[in-house]
Amino acid sequence: MSxxxxxNRKLYAIPGHPAPISSPGARVLLWDAEQTxxxxxxxxxxxxxxxxxxxxxxxxxxxxxxxGVTPRSWDSYQRATPELVAQSVVVAGVEHWPRRAxxxxxxxxxGKQAATGxxxxxxxxxxxxxLSARVDALLQDDPAxxxxxxxxxxGVSYSTAQKVLARLRGARIADAMKGDPGLRxxxxxxxxxxxPAVRRAAVAEAERQAGGPxxx
Numbered sequence: 001m002s003x004x005x006x007x008n009r010k011l012y013a014i015p016g017h018p019a020p021i022s023s024p025g026a027r028v029l030l031w032d033a034e035q036t037x038x039x040x041x042x043x044x045x046x047x048x049x050x051x052x053x054x055x056x057x058x059x060x061x062x063x064x065x066x067x068g069v070t071p072r073s074w075d076s077y078q079r080a081t082p083e084l085v086a087q088s089v090v091v092a093g094v095e096h097w098p099r100r101a102x103x104x105x106x107x108x109x110x111g112k113q114a115a116t117g118x119x120x121x122x123x124x125x126x127x128x129x130x131l132s133a134r135v136d137a138l139l140q141d142d143p144a145x146x147x148x149x150x151x152x153x154x155g156v157s158y159s160t161a162q163k164v165l166a167r168l169r170g171a172r173i174a175d176a177m178k179g180d181p182g183l184r185x186x187x188x189x190x191x192x193x194x195x196p197a198v199r200r201a202a203v204a205e206a207e208r209q210a211g212g213p214x215x216x
């Protein structure tokens with residue numbers, strides 16, 4: 001049977017068909033091959049393995065739930081973390097990660113208590129050489145990402161998160177204005193979807209990087 005025929009006939013929706021094994025809200029639905037084969041052959045449908053093994057493959061929703069963050073935040077974290085990129089597994093076109101990799105990432109992140117007040121003299125969890133790239137990935141995914149979210153996600157101090165966010169936002173405003181000479185700084189900030197609360201600081205940083213006042 002062709003995929004088109006399968007999709008049009010919606011055989012997976014007939015009574016008694018095994019439920020998808022994808023997480024609720026998944027963009028692509030997946031079914032267990034052994035369960036589906038047994039159902040189509042008229043045999044008893046076997047149960048699924050008990051979840052919780054280190055080698056369980058988690059989709060983006062399940063990985064996000066393991067961390068207690070949104071799927072969108074997980075997208076940013078995994079793209080900016082080489083260890084997670086290296087351990088991703090694509091199953092039927094859907095990206096997954098072993099539970100052990102997600103747990104290791106979670107255990108490597110500071111708790112919220114540390115994020116809201118790191119001890120004096122303690123270093124940031126992310127090496128300085130990697131920090132800009134990882135914050136830039138968060139900013140690319142969500143232009144309104146907050147200082148607290150960067151602190152929690154990357155384990156850096158408040159001042160570090162604030163400075164890096166302002167620098168990157170300012171650089172993006174400056175780049176936008178270079179690409180469109182008639183664009184004002186405030187218009188660039190709005191076009192980049194920066195929330196009003198951070199636009200003033202971002203515009204000031206763009207001016208600093210440009211070596212003079214930015215138009216607008």
